[in-house]
Amino acid sequence: MSKEKKTLGVELQLVRNLRKLSLREVEAVTGISNAYLSQLENDKIKKPSPHILYKLSQIYGLDYQLIMECAGYAGPKADSSGPKTLQGAALFSTKDLTSEEEEKLAEYLHFLRNQRR
Numbered sequence: 001m002s003k004e005k006k007t008l009g010v011e012l013q014l015v016r017n018l019r020k021l022s023l024r025e026v027e028a029v030t031g032i033s034n035a036y037l038s039q040l041e042n043d044k045i046k047k048p049s050p051h052i053l054y055k056l057s058q059i060y061g062l063d064y065q066l067i068m069e070c071a072g073y074a075g076p077k078a079d080s081s082g083p084k085t086l087q088g089a090a091l092f093s094t095k096d097l098t099s100e101e102e103e104k105l106a107e108y109l110h111f112l113r114n115q116r117r
Helices: 008-018 023-030 034-041 050-060 064-070 086-092 099-115
Strands: none
Touching (some): 008 034, 008 050, 008 086, 050 064
């Protein structure tokens, strides 16, 4: 498994896919054009405005401070006990997981943590 940090665009695309949203659906809710969103996810836009990031944090259910940190606008939060990536934050905030999905995620996390020993 790669330890390389994912870019903001890759993280945003992963979160959007976890939320099962299309670019057009995000556009409809946020007013951000799907072309802009696509460029953002493909890392063609390096510094999106905080206003755009706020809208995305709202639709994706992400902590605004974390998304700002991933975009390079802010340093890490003082309390770093929560998720460290946007994808992790999306998983933590997923309310529609089935019991079976929760169980499988827990099993996989247990497996990964045992690999570190």
